[in-house]
Amino acid sequence: MANRTGTSWPTPSWRDTPWGGMALRRVRAAPEPDAAPRAVALPAAWDEEAGAALAALATGMGPVVLPILAQGWIARLVRRGTELRLLDSGRADTLALALHGLVASRRGCPGATTWRGEARAEPRFVLNLPAFLDETGGFDSAAYAKAVGVAVESLDILSGGKATRLRVGFADLAGLLAALGLAYDSVAARDVATCLAALTRGAAEAASSRIADRLGAREPAALLWPSPPAQCAVPGLAAAARRALDLAGASHGLRHQGCFALTHADAAEQLLGAETGGIAPAQGPVRYEHDETGAVTERPTRAALRAMALHGAGAAALLAPVPAAARSAMEAAVSPFLHAASPAPLATPQPARPLPPPRPAAAPSQIWRVVVGGHRVTLRATEAADGGLAEIALLSGRGVADALVQAVNIGLGRGVPLSDYVAAFAYGRHGPAAGMVEGDSAILCATSVLDWAFRRLAIAYGGEAEARALWPDPALEDCLTEQAPAPGDRGPMLPLPLPQQPSPAARRRSFRLVS
Structure with missing residues (x-):
């Protein structure tokens, strides 16, 4: 395929990406309980909810293969960036491989509108915080900052290089905090969230400044920053946040007015395995669903399984519902670093409630x-x-x-x-x-x-x-009885006397002259 300058750039096949060595399995999934299921293929280790999300992200009703579906929007993005000269051919392959890697590792992806090819919708990019946990239970700050930069570059291309505000955000803060052994309603948890918000904003503005170095700055760099915590419960996170802010502040200008914004979740978060959107607290450590027999069963959430694996069975209590004041305190901790106000919660967090029992089958x-x-x-x-x-x-x-x-x-x-x-x-x-x-x-x-x-x-x-x-x-x-009719003789169906027939004179008296 050629760009406007006549040079060609290859689009890497999904088999040459991180998907190439990944085993896939076929399932039938539906985006909604009442919708018709469709055949989908996704990584063998991914859960059934990812299949439902994949069915929701793809248009039409035919079979869906996740690597091929991801290849579709990634190829469109890279092609658009090259045609608009927002992306050179040397960077095209690198960006495509980075996007494939984020999706394959369930670390990040654009919102549902990008998957469906809805060009007129405002794009968004979400990063799944628990997916950046390392093997020791720490947080991979360097990989997260790099992912933020990929997200900023991708959204700039999706907007045709014209948008002054981008929407890069994260999801499942509650799941990350539980995996770190922190209660959502605690000072330590709010310090971690503040450092994450500072790291996200610093990495996003640093990426915006790199785009400005190539295409021209449209906004001045920020000189004053809110002061992030000097330390937090995650080793190295506070230092990484300060470095990101310092790097963004030392730039010569930015391409965008804002890049860091939390948004309402859609099927993209479900595909990544994020169980809460943005800074929302968890609804509880368990979820209720119907098993194969139709009975209601109680199963731990992914966040609860992860927390219990790292900190023991008692860690599930970290995901207990919290009062509304706890969410407000968390919002106050991260809002100084947001480029847009955090969206209002869709509903006040409440304890998880069991599903209604399945409708019993009709008795024989x-x-x-x-x-x-x-x-x-x-x-x-x-x-x-x-x-x-x-x-x-x-x-x-x-x-x-x-x-x-x-x-x-x-x-x-x-x-x-x-x-x-x-x-x-x-x-x-x-x-x-x-x-x-x-x-x-x-x-x-x-x-x-x-x-x-x-x-x-x-x-x-x-x-x-x-x-x-x-x-x-x-x-x-x-x-047979005296009252019963003989077989074959039904007799009158109603035991009522027949009405008497009126005489002709009586019938004439009942006539009326109508003018």
């Missing part, structure tokens, strides 16, 4: 539809977890009271055996519906709807052979 049931003595009857039997009878519902146009069915269900719920009800209602004459039974090959004749219903239940839940031995079909003449 059996339904029979028959005709007893010319009358339609529907019987539904709902089963208990052990396969026994839990309750019944009986629908008929004749002689079955809802109160009777309700009383039977109450008895079943309190352990009354079904055989007691069969003995009480079998062969009983309850209402005029009696005679031949159509639709039930096991019961051919019934003395009433209840007779058929409870003998049917005895067959279904006591075994047909045993039930037929105890409760055989009665003789046809026993099924």
Whole structure:
């Protein structure tokens, strides 16, 4: 591909980046619980939430491969920087490899709009603070300052070199503090946050000054700084913050009015594994989710697992919810170094609450539809977890009271055996519906709807052979009563007298003249 000067610059394949030696796994993930899942490929060591974030960051509904998706926006960024002469060909490969490395290590990436290619949206870049922990539990200040510089350069290119304010920020301060063994609501934690904010601003303005050296300064360098803490709980962090501020102050000018701004989180933070945005405190050391069986289960957060691995099981308490005053104190500690006001919290931190239990599956049931003595009857039997009878519902146009069915269900719920009800209602004459039974090959004749219903239940839940031995079909003449119609003769469906026909004279008197 050629730039405006005619020289070509190669775009490194993602296989030549840190992704090249990384094993990938395929999963199906959805950005929202109600959305259709899509196939995604991500590093084998990454969690399921990263798959959901990847599904949200990619447009369309087809399969997504994380290295290829990252290669897409990185190639667009490098191409834009080269075409606008904001980036020379020698720096293009270095910046592309640095961006791939930040994403692959889950240390940083641009916001969701850049992944989706939304050119008109204001870009942002977020750095995941816990990802900069070193093996001994310290903080890699040098790598963090370098990442801030990459973020500033990337956002300047994404804005076409025209933006005077950039939005570089960090995420998951609460997770970092817990990994360091510090309570969020403590002086030591606020000192660490102040040093981090000072390091971020100093590194960002130093990067802005390097761009100004190539393209021209638009803003004067700051001469006065808030005084960061002389020391903090993280070895070397306070000194690194002071060096970054001194380097930025010694520059000849800046390209941007501001670079350091905390923003609301989106799917980019979720992809990086950050569990809180900016300086927000944690909601608790555990999260609630549904397991494979649909039951609600309690699992520790990533921050809690990390803190317990470094400091023991008791470190999970460091992620307990804090009062609103604690967040306000943290904001006061970092705000002197921000180029823009910190966004208001989306919600006041509250203790984590369990998910609502999953909707239980419908209880198994059996339904029979028959005709007893010319009358339609529907019987539904709902089963208990052990396969026994839990309750019944009986629908008929004749002689079955809802109160009777309700009383039977109450008895079943309190352990009354079904055989007691069969003995009480079998062969009983309850209402005029009696005679031949159509639709039930096991019961051919019934003395009433209840007779058929409870003998049917005895067959279904006591075994047909045993039930037929105890409760055989009665003789046809026993099924018929004086009130029951003969088989095949339904008779009038409503036992009401027919209205008398008025005489012709009466009908004429009812006429009205309408003008």
